[in-house]
Amino acid sequence: MQSKENPIRIGVVGYGNLGRGVEAAIGKNSDMVLTGIFTRRDPSQLKPLHAATPVHALDSLAARKGELDVLILCGGSKDDLPNQSPELAAHFNIVDSFDTHARIPEHFAAVDKAATAGQTTALISAGWDPGMFSINRVMGEALLPDGATYTFWGKGLSQGHSDAVRRVPGVAGGVQYTIPAMEAIEKVRSGERPQLSTREKHTRECFVVLEQGADAEAVRKTIVEMPHYFEEYNTTVNFITAEALQRDHQAMPHGGFVIRSGNTSDAARQVIEYRLQLDSNPEFTSSVLVAYARAVHRMHQLGQTGCKTVFDVAPGLLSPKSAEQLRAELL
Amino acid sequence: MQSKENPIRIGVVGYGNLGRGVEAAIGKNSDMVLTGIFTRRDPSQLKPLHAATPVHALDSLAARKGELDVLILCGGSKDDLPNQSPELAAHFNIVDSFDTHARIPEHFAAVDKAATAGQTTALISAGWDPGMFSINRVMGEALLPDGATYTFWGKGLSQGHSDAVRRVPGVAGGVQYTIPAMEAIEKVRSGERPQLSTREKHTRECFVVLEQGADAEAVRKTIVEMPHYFEEYNTTVNFITAEALQRDHQAMPHGGFVIRSGNTSDAARQVIEYRLQLDSNPEFTSSVLVAYARAVHRMHQLGQTGCKTVFDVAPGLLSPKSAEQLRAELL
Numbered sequence: 001m002q003s004k005e006n007p008i009r010i011g012v013v014g015y016g017n018l019g020r021g022v023e024a025a026i027g028k029n030s031d032m033v034l035t036g037i038f039t040r041r042d043p044s045q046l047k048p049l050h051a052a053t054p055v056h057a058l059d060s061l062a063a064r065k066g067e068l069d070v071l072i073l074c075g076g077s078k079d080d081l082p083n084q085s086p087e088l089a090a091h092f093n094i095v096d097s098f099d100t101h102a103r104i105p106e107h108f109a110a111v112d113k114a115a116t117a118g119q120t121t122a123l124i125s126a127g128w129d130p131g132m133f134s135i136n137r138v139m140g141e142a143l144l145p146d147g148a149t150y151t152f153w154g155k156g157l158s159q160g161h162s163d164a165v166r167r168v169p170g171v172a173g174g175v176q177y178t179i180p181a182m183e184a185i186e187k188v189r190s191g192e193r194p195q196l197s198t199r200e201k202h203t204r205e206c207f208v209v210l211e212q213g214a215d216a217e218a219v220r221k222t223i224v225e226m227p228h229y230f231e232e233y234n235t236t237v238n239f240i241t242a243e244a245l246q247r248d249h250q251a252m253p254h255g256g257f258v259i260r261s262g263n264t265s266d267a268a269r270q271v272i273e274y275r276l277q278l279d280s281n282p283e284f285t286s287s288v289l290v291a292y293a294r295a296v297h298r299m300h301q302l303g304q305t306g307c308k309t310v311f312d313v314a315p316g317l318l319s320p321k322s323a324e325q326l327r328a329e330l331l
Numbered sequence: 332m333q334s335k336e337n338p339i340r341i342g343v344v345g346y347g348n349l350g351r352g353v354e355a356a357i358g359k360n361s362d363m364v365l366t367g368i369f370t371r372r373d374p375s376q377l378k379p380l381h382a383a384t385p386v387h388a389l390d391s392l393a394a395r396k397g398e399l400d401v402l403i404l405c406g407g408s409k410d411d412l413p414n415q416s417p418e419l420a421a422h423f424n425i426v427d428s429f430d431t432h433a434r435i436p437e438h439f440a441a442v443d444k445a446a447t448a449g450q451t452t453a454l455i456s457a458g459w460d461p462g463m464f465s466i467n468r469v470m471g472e473a474l475l476p477d478g479a480t481y482t483f484w485g486k487g488l489s490q491g492h493s494d495a496v497r498r499v500p501g502v503a504g505g506v507q508y509t510i511p512a513m514e515a516i517e518k519v520r521s522g523e524r525p526q527l528s529t530r531e532k533h534t535r536e537c538f539v540v541l542e543q544g545a546d547a548e549a550v551r552k553t554i555v556e557m558p559h560y561f562e563e564y565n566t567t568v569n570f571i572t573a574e575a576l577q578r579d580h581q582a583m584p585h586g587g588f589v590i591r592s593g594n595t596s597d598a599a600r601q602v603i604e605y606r607l608q609l610d611s612n613p614e615f616t617s618s619v620l621v622a623y624a625r626a627v628h629r630m631h632q633l634g635q636t637g638c639k640t641v642f643d644v645a646p647g648l649l650s651p652k653s654a655e656q657l658r659a660e661l662l
Contacts, residue, residue, distance in 0.1 A: 021595065024595060024596050028476045028595075029476055101662065104658055104659070105658055130662045132470075132474075132603075134661055134662045135646045137661045138647065138650050138661050139463075139646055141650065142622045142646075142649035142650045143463075143615075143618050143619055143649070146359045189608065264355060264356060264359075264615060264617070264618050265355050265614060267610065267611075268609075268611035268615075269610045270608070270609050270610060270611070270614070270618075271606075271608040271609075272463075272605075272606075272607055273605070273606040273607075274603075274604070274605055275602075275603075275604040275606070276601075276602070277520065277522070277601070277602040277604075278601050278602075279522070279598065279599040279600045279601060280599035280601070283595035283599050284595060284601050286595070287475060287601075288474055291473045291474050294473075309647075309654075309662055310646070310662075311647030311654065311657050311658070311662070312645050312654070313645055313646075314642060314643050314644055315466045315469050315470055315473075315641070315644075316469065318469070318473035318474070319473045320473075324436070326469055326642050327435055327436055327640055328435070328436050330465055331432065331435050331456055331461045331465045331641075
């Protein structure tokens, strides 16, 4: 166990929504200390949540290796992590939130090669999906092999779909919310294992600010018929003012459901449901990264090096409490 | 990975509801085979679900050590497991469902001593509470350290409370259901972290068959005012016929909720909810035991001996799929 006298020393690489969330989360974990934020920007220009948090240039990382137990990488999955995670895993224990599901095997291979060579411990794809939802998909399937798994997302702000809306000609600004269909969820909860189409599982709701002179009906039609993003869904488009967008749509809520429905015998339906309701998607992801940083530090102390995922981490390693305390208090 | 050609060989010790559930669950896991049921009864008198399942005398276990990878102990926590688990862990890998929460540290110590000496792997207290609920309590606390955890049980048949009802003079038969208060659950889901009294969290509903000539009102009063069991709850007593009890109340449904509500910042409330809806409490517990038997077999192959709990088991070890397949398909 760590103590306040001998805390786990965390470095944060990158300082957007996720980095800010990690800074806040470390403040809520008394067995950890934030050694510093490492940025590609001019460190003097970066304003952390807490004025006392040290900010350093990213290229000073190597010189501070002895001051850091785990790095939490807060960059993006498209441009930052594919290079950063293997590069830094060669020298440091790391945690990242790489979330491009289809490219996970390739990312794993690159990070595993670096971490194995460097004898570090690296955990990729932590967060809630991938992350907590993935764990529940694996455990649901393992506990109820004769069954079906359903994942629903939302209600939540989708960055990808909001970006797609903002690219439509005539749109000055906007956001998109993914909304799970409660009727479909109730069917799944009943244990009847329904076949659900894409349209039946989620609806999409857009709040759009038009450019001056734009044709509202043309914008609406372009959005709701957009291939890949909207055409398979029932989509509502609401036109609002720039003031309303600023006032009512700045939060980043998200969440969803992983439901496993299965039978242990013909007569016995069993339903496992995991649900997240998040006021702040990035802050929750950050909290998950911080808990997994604790696990990574412990696994490294146990000599478990190479690349890991949430599937490789025993639940007890996430908690600051000792195994003995967990058994007595929470089992 | 195991295959159908080289399956994990399971022995079942004890054959009540749990043992029957394990026999059924092994049939749904193609990487496992049921080597035999071991019973203290006359083996020729025991009728397994599948006529082909071998049944042996418990005292023949030692002679069959080479035919068994893991024993699943299906006895009771009060009289069987405190002795059986350490005795058998000295020679076999075992899984049990020891569920007397207050005595877990003592049970752990006894089993750990035996398993460490015997270089076996023993996992205690698998099931859903202790078990899946415990994992969600630990993970909820680790992910949201600034928060509160709420556990609700039901709707479910409570054996302990049903036994208490049946001991009341004038009662010929009966069952008791624990019912979670949906109003309280909705408050918790809102993220407001309410203080809830025992009475606010659950209600109790009894279905009772009276003995001939018994005084219904006296029976009702004795039940609802019973210390420890009912006096702190709002309890409803319904009087029914012996036929109705037999027809409508033979199932053993159960389940409940573990909800962690916490803040990652002043403005951001985050709520994690894990819910089980079980048509058959013993069959689900059995399915959990079988998945953990797979993990125990693997941990033993990895040289991880001694006593373990669900807190020590990485999620991936529960699945028959390889780590590579899990990353590609379910992360």
